[in-house]
Amino acid sequence: MITTDVLIIGAGPVGLFAVFELGLLDIKAHLVDILPKRGGQCAELYPEKPIYDIPGFPIITGQGLIDNLETQIAPFNPQYHLGEMVTSLVSRGTPEAPRFEVTTDAGTQFDAKVVIIAAGGGSFQPKKPPIAGIEAYEGHSVHYAVRKMESMRGKNIMIVGGGDSALDWTLNLKPIAKRITLVHRRDVFRAAPHSVNAMRSWVAEGAMDLIIGQVTGLDGADGVLSSAVVRSDDGTEQKIACDALMPFFGLTMKLGPIAEWGLNLHENLVPADTGTFETSVPGIFAIGDINSYPGKLKLILSGFHEGALAAQKVHRYVYPDKKLAFQYTTSSTSLQRKLGVA
């Protein structure tokens, strides 16, 4: 069990900057993010795209902003738990002295005085193809990720997609699979050229199959897959025997377990007080794109403001006996010491 002042759910720009505002008030934070990297949408969806509305930066890329934020918050030594999704949150305190026991899907447990939800548009999760009946096979025969390679040994595996995930798994599973069939909608692959070349030479040798088309149907019984129907652009369909299907269509954002925490969600957003950004549950705050209030704008700059205000109220929970004196980083030696510049 990790004990922390604050647990921040989401390591996007708003979650990262909250570390800064909390840090100035001597409040320590751990961050959890489902992505294997920091930066949320900025890093996952538009790392190279320019952003024009960050105050003080006429132009900055998504990744550039995240890199700067990491530098800015480094003095406060935030602890990251990446590639993990918060699955449960249990209240162990009182409204006056809140405490939360928070658990991730990797089994990491936190004992936090305060939880700040900075989850943006929700957690990034694999896109699921709209193939009729696919849910019945998920977990047993349909996999969006592989945790144990060995579980795929000796199987007829169908991999769908044309990017690095699809090609990497084709290469990784080829030695242990009975047969690999790669299905992609066009004969052009976005994946790294050396992976594509390796795949093409195996196909030429007859060591694996490549089909240009899209999966339109699945056959099997009791959650166990036996074959998949692949349709080509000319409308012809073929049935391919397979006992594992791995679709790689990128990621999409889903709200996830937050919906079950009693936060009176409104249209999948968490209502928050505009003076403190606290939710209807004392000790749980919501900042950034995930919250809602009258006049809300989903801007990164709004999320920064929300984090600064939330930190003031968080201070009352973390240091109930201390009075908070407002200070500026330009003039306060005490703040400058925390930042390592004085």
Add this chain to the structure above:
Amino acid sequence: MVDITFTDAKGTSRTVKAEVGATVMETAIRNSVPGIDAECGGACSCATCHVYVDEAWLAAVGPAEQMEEDMLDFAFEVRPNSRLSCQIKVTEALDGLKVTTPSKQG
């Protein structure tokens, strides 16, 4: 302003006014047209604004560029007339454009 008609997977059509210079995706979002998610807000990074362009309008709309074609790999039920609506700029020549949204975006 020009007219664009969006038809969803169930066959319900909505005709809305589109500003020349905006994208077809922006037009859909501004008019609360269902069936377009546009998670990334128009950065050609998510493939959740996928539409099928009516065959009669394919020439006027033109082909997808390579980045868009790559991103279409993340869409479902892709057809030869599939486009990402964030990459279609509204022009006077597209007055009357008809597009259909797929059964699922993300």
